[in-house]
Structures are given as C-alpha cells and as structure tokens.
Amino acid sequence: MMRRLLEVIAKDLDIKQGKNESTSDWKARTAYSAAGKMALGSMWDEQEDNVNISVQHFRDRAEQELTALCKVDHDVTKLADVINEMVEEIYDIYLNCGFIYHSAYRIAPCEEKKVQIGNLSFVRSCGLQEKLQVCGLGLYKTYAMGKYTKAKSLEELYQLQTAPYDQFFEKLIKDTVWQETTSMNGVEYLRIRRSTYDSYWQYSPDEDVVSLMRMGKEGQKSYYFYKKEGAAIYYCPLPNWVSNHLGFRYAANWVLKKRGTLLPTLYSIDGGLVRLQIQYLYPPNILNFVKLYTWPESMKEINDFNRITKLDVFQIIQQTLEPLGFQFKERK
Structure with missing residues (x-):
C-alpha cells in the first residue's frame, strides 16, 4: 500500500498522467503538489507561543513530505537530490502569489478568495476545509456550468494587470x-x-x-x-x-509588444496535459501566476521556461493572458 501512496495522492488531487508521460515524471509532479499542499496546511499548526508559524516551519513541512515520499516510492527516489530546490520553489511561489504574508521571520495565511471562470473556481486559500483539485501548486475546483456566482476577476486576484x-x-x-x-x-x-x-x-x-x-x-x-x-x-x-x-x-x-516582436509561448497537448515553452519570460506578476498553476517540466532542472499544466487550466491561462498581449502558438 505504501508503494502506491503517490497514486492515491494523485487521485485525491486530480493529477492525471499524460499519454506520453513516464510514471516517474507523473509521480514527481504529484510529490511536488503534495508537498506544497502539506506546507500550506502547516499554516494552521499550533505553536507554543500562539503566534504565526516561522518560515522554517513552513519549509520543514514541505521537506518532510518530500523526504517521506522519496523513501516509500522508488519511482521518485532521485528527487532526494533536489529536495532543497523544490522546497525553495514552493515557498517562493506561494509568497509571490499572495498565499502567505511574511514579516519578521514569521508568515501568516492569506484571506481566502475565489474567482469563478466558466466551470472552474480558482482558489487562493491556506484552508483545509474544502477538498480542492491541484494544478502545480495552484488550487481550484470544477463545478457544473451555471452553479456559481462570479466574484472578482482572475486578473485582480493575482495582480495580473499590465x-x-x-x-x-x-x-x-x-x-x-x-x-x-x-x-x-x-x-x-x-x-x-x-x-x-x-x-x-x-x-x-x-x-x-x-x-x-x-x-x-x-x-x-x-x-x-x-x-x-x-x-x-x-x-x-x-x-x-x-x-x-x-x-x-x-x-x-x-x-x-509595441514592436510586434514578442515571441509567443509555444504549447503542445499531451492528453489532459499541456506542455509550455515560454520563449520570452513574462513580467514578474504574470510569471508568478503561470508558475503557480504549472509544474516544472523537470524537477531535476527546475526553470521558468519549460512548464506543464492541465488542459482545462491552460485554456483559462490562455484566455486571460492573450488580451494582455501575450500570444500562444501550438506546436505541431
């Protein structure tokens, strides 16, 4: 059962394997998302001094989750060499996207906010009350069409204005x-x-x-x-x-953009996944959002250029960024 733990987690977080994706890469993505969610959950750990948790506590929870998963599943044992890089990536993304607030070596959770677009509800929250799907480190939930009340825009939630x-x-x-x-x-x-x-x-x-x-x-x-x-x-x-x-x-x-020479982001579809090649890095606010709802293509070489996301989430990313002047081109 322990060796199938990542498969159970993947099902719980709705992380499906791509048609052309290896099992080890799929499980690596799952481990990354699981560590992020565990770190968010640590925001509610009780502290002896009854104050917000420390930055180190947040990082430790992510590291502990990754270390444990590397020990129980041989498909991800090689991640043990890059745990520090993965933990740093998780912390930076959640901080830059407003999930956590930093002050004097302590961090506090954000106020929960949701934005409904189509049948997807994008959630910025450290809460654990609701079962949510995960894409990269980003949280969302799928609803049937029409069963929502539209809130603030995604651009406003993640400060995407250019x-x-x-x-x-x-x-x-x-x-x-x-x-x-x-x-x-x-x-x-x-x-x-x-x-x-x-x-x-x-x-x-x-x-x-x-x-x-x-x-x-x-x-x-x-x-x-x-x-x-x-x-x-x-x-x-x-x-x-x-x-x-x-x-x-x-x-x-x-x-x-003014010269008409900004290179488009290239993408290819792999079943329910989309692989992105960002040819020219976005401004920081846009890039933070894209990184939140994507996985690094390789955990062994984390970078901002090559990312993986889910098809339904990608469609929202695309329709959000194109009006801001950022184009996408499918690779055939």
Whole structure:
C-alpha cells in the first residue's frame, strides 16, 4: 500500500498522467503538489507561543513530505537530490502569489478568495476545509456550468494587470527630456528580434526605435530607454523599481509588444496535459501566476521556461493572458 501512496495522492488531487508521460515524471509532479499542499496546511499548526508559524516551519513541512515520499516510492527516489530546490520553489511561489504574508521571520495565511471562470473556481486559500483539485501548486475546483456566482476577476486576484505599467512607460516616453550620452562602454541593448535561443541582449543599438538598454555590473544593472538618431544615442533614465526584482521585464515586454516582436509561448497537448515553452519570460506578476498553476517540466532542472499544466487550466491561462498581449502558438 505504501508503494502506491503517490497514486492515491494523485487521485485525491486530480493529477492525471499524460499519454506520453513516464510514471516517474507523473509521480514527481504529484510529490511536488503534495508537498506544497502539506506546507500550506502547516499554516494552521499550533505553536507554543500562539503566534504565526516561522518560515522554517513552513519549509520543514514541505521537506518532510518530500523526504517521506522519496523513501516509500522508488519511482521518485532521485528527487532526494533536489529536495532543497523544490522546497525553495514552493515557498517562493506561494509568497509571490499572495498565499502567505511574511514579516519578521514569521508568515501568516492569506484571506481566502475565489474567482469563478466558466466551470472552474480558482482558489487562493491556506484552508483545509474544502477538498480542492491541484494544478502545480495552484488550487481550484470544477463545478457544473451555471452553479456559481462570479466574484472578482482572475486578473485582480493575482495582480495580473499590465496596463498601469504600459501607461506609465507611454507617459514617461512622452514627457521625458532626452539626454545625449557620450560614453557607451559596456552598454547592452535589448534584442528586438530574436529566436528562441538568442540572448536577450546585444551590444549594438537599434536604429530609429525607442528601446531598452542597461549598464553596470552584474546584479547592479541600471536600465534606460534609449533611441538612436544618426550617430547620436539619447537616453531616458528609468525608476529604481525597474532595476529591482526583475522589474525590467515589464519594460522589455512593453517594448517588444509595441514592436510586434514578442515571441509567443509555444504549447503542445499531451492528453489532459499541456506542455509550455515560454520563449520570452513574462513580467514578474504574470510569471508568478503561470508558475503557480504549472509544474516544472523537470524537477531535476527546475526553470521558468519549460512548464506543464492541465488542459482545462491552460485554456483559462490562455484566455486571460492573450488580451494582455501575450500570444500562444501550438506546436505541431
């Protein structure tokens, strides 16, 4: 029975195996989701000092779940080598998506909120009262059509709005006083046209277009809009938040959308699963949401580019992101 534990968990969380998916990969996805749900459940563990749990307690519960599952099922024993990476991914995603709130080494649970789209109810909650389906680390429930009351939008629930950033950049460009630069040593320019495997940056500026450039040491980059007119390059400083926490991706995505060169996310359908290849990383708020409702394609090499999700959830992701300017293309 213990060796079939992950199969039981997969059924409970509604995690089905893809047609072309190996048993070990399916069980690895299940272990990842189970560890996430166990960590969320730890938010209600009683503490001796009657205060919120510590960050370490949250991480420990996820680690304990993964360690136990690796011991009872030989199909996932290799995950033991990457448990720390999986735990860090789980914690970061739940923190970035507003499931938990952090303060002074303690974390508190979020207020429960639900959004109904079609026959799916997306849930942001640390509660354990209701049996929910899981996709990646995201929680949801399937209902029959018509049996719901629509709440706030998914965009509002997970802060997916891009219009405020786009409007900010438009106004900045319109109102700025461009400054001519004389020293261009070590400057990198956003690559406007790129294939999947090209670098995001190049060392030569583009002509007659407002784009993005950066300079400075690794980890201390400053970002600017620039335009090249003849031999002269003019620049416009960007606020500090663009340089912090990957904020430059808001500006980069805005530039590429305006130029019509933002690469689409590629996808392929595998039974009830969809495999995603994100060719150009989304702005942080969008990427956090996508990571919440997807699994890493490989737990051995967790990255933001290659993800797996469920077909019904993917359809909602697609219809949510396309109006924001992010396109999807099926791989044949």
